[in-house]
Amino acid sequence: MKMTKIYEGAYQWIMFGRDENKPDNIIDTNQYVVRTANRCLLMEPGGTELFAPMLAAVLHHAPVEEITDLFASHQDPDIISSLGLWDQALPNAKLHAPAIWEGFLRHFGCESIEYVPIPDTGGVIRLDNVELKLIPAHYLHSSGNFHVYDPNAKILMSGDVGAALESPGAPVFVDNFEAHVEKMRYFHQRWMPSNQAKRNWIERVRELDIDIIAPQHGRMFRGDDVRRFLDWFEGLQVGTAV
Amino acid sequence: MLSVCIIEGSMVSSNVLSGLKMKKNQTKSQFVAVASIAAELSAVMDVAKEISLAAANAKAIAFRAGEKAKGFQPITDFINELAKDTIELVHAINAHALQLYQLTVDEYRMTEAFNKFELAGVLAKGATYESSLRPALLRAQQKMQECLRQFNSHIAQLLDQLGEVMHPARAARVIAANSRIEASQAGEYLQSLQAVAESVDNAAQVIHDNVQRCRSALSFITLTE
Structure with missing residues (x-):
């Protein structure tokens, strides 16, 4: 499992991904951790297959008892089908996930972990002195969907928005935006259902101060590539399967 | 400041992997066995209902035959009672089988968790907080053992109950x-009453065979802790 620190200040953001032992027939995913003095938030913990390598990787940064919070942007199995296992490992943790998916996500097993439902309007996660904003991203692609924005680190964890279907071992940052576009096009056109939702999201996200957009698949965008991505996404017709 | 590192390719020992594979097959057998028990019991229930119907039928024939079938009349009550006993027992066993299914799910989840924690332990070798995994691993192991204990105790109880169903089948x-x-x-x-006797005999044989299959399936899945 590759680990990349993407912010280091009074706390840290770490990206995990490109697991070499991942079975070939499951999609590669990025996981993100925010590590503060006494707590640790694990975003998009991943599927069952990824649980052991992910837990092992986090143990390089935090002890089990300090992994206090999980976040799932939506209900997909590659995001959170490992929930039942985290539920056994972290009996005192909280799962922040969309309110509308609670009854669905509990199918994965959630007996000990506290489910903190995120209302449609969004919310915040507080970790020690760090406040993370939960930005609504409904219909991008899931009908109940949130992204995590850190105004201090200027990072937007954008779930499936900005995702790309990459070959194994791809770099973690976009280095040639024009070349990267083709790896994103089909994913966004096919998985994102609503142009209206897309425009609404872009409008809100343009008002945020962002250094890094960190999606759940593929590469992260930094610097000017953040604006390039938003411009490209704005011009893209989505929901093309009908 | 950005930095990148890769966890040194921790090799998972072939013993751990083959242990996981064996356990997976065992769990698969558990689910199949518990599901097949439910199917066999449902068939036993149908047959018991048939016996009950045969008893009602025999009673009507014996009533019409009057003196000629006087000896047959009390037998019809016995047949009916046997059917009722069987149905009641199967109801109780069904409830137990349902509990067993839930335990199978719990046991599967706990074993899965324990195996994954073990694997995480192997992969986390050398990690700063490797030792913090130990309490979770121990907790999972205890829960898994408790599930196994409960599972085996339910299997033993279920085997006893299935033994009880064999009694009415033999009596039939x-x-x-x-x-x-x-x-x-x-x-x-003669012919009508012989047909009743035949159908009771067949039904008893079917119940015996089905229950026997349940017992073998159960004996097969008793787990080692």
């Missing part, structure tokens, strides 16, 4: 033999 075969004797003295009602 004896009754069927008596019924044939009584039917032979029933004149023109």
Whole structure:
């Protein structure tokens, strides 16, 4: 499992991904951790297959008892089908996930972990002195969907928005935006259902101060590539399967 | 400031992997066995209902035959009671089988968790907080052992209950033999009453066979802790 620190200040953001032992027939995913003095938030913990390598990787940064919070942007199995296992490992943790998916996500097993439902309007996660904003991203692609924005680190964890279907071992940052576009096009056109939702999201996200957009698949965008991505996404017709 | 590192390719030992594979097959057998028990029990229930119907039928024939089937009349009550006993027992066993299914799910989840924690332990070798995994691993192991203990205890209870169902099935075969004797003295009602005896005998045989299959399936899945 590759680990990349993407912010280091009074706390840290770490990206995990490109697991070499991942079975070939499951999609590669990025996981993100925010590590503060006494707590640790694990975003998009991943599927069952990824649980052991992910837990092992986090143990390089935090002890089990300090992994206090999980976040799932939506209900997909590659995001959170490992929930039942985290539920056994972290009996005192909280799962922040969309309110509308609670009854669905509990199918994965959630007996000990506290489910903190995120209302449609969004919310915040507080970790020690760090406040993370939960930005609504409904219909991008899931009908109940949130992204995590850190105004201090200027990072937007954008779930499936900005995702790309990459070959194994791809770099973690976009280095040639024009070349990267083709790896994103089909994913966004096919998985994102609503142009209206897309425009609404872009409008809100343009008002945020962002250094890094960190999606759940593929590469992260930094610097000017953040604006390039938003411009490209704005011009893209989505929901093309009908 | 950005930095990148890769966890040194921790090799998972072949013992751990083959242990996981064996456990997976065992769990698969558990689910199949518990599901097949439910199917067999449902068939036993149908047969018991058939016996009950045969008893009602025999009662009506014996009533019409009057004196000629006098010896047959009390037998019909026995048949009916046997059917009722079987149905009640199967109801109780079904409830137990449902609990067993839930335990199978719990046990599967706990074993899965334990195996994954073990694997995480191997992969986390050398990690700063490697030792913090130990309490979770121990907790999972204890829960898994408790599930196994409960599972095996339920299996033992279920085997006893299935043994109890065999009693009415054996008694039904004896009754069927008596019924044939009584039917032979029933004149023109001979054929009808013999058919009743035949159907009770067949039903008892089916129940016996199905219950036997349940018992073998259960004996097969008793787990080692």
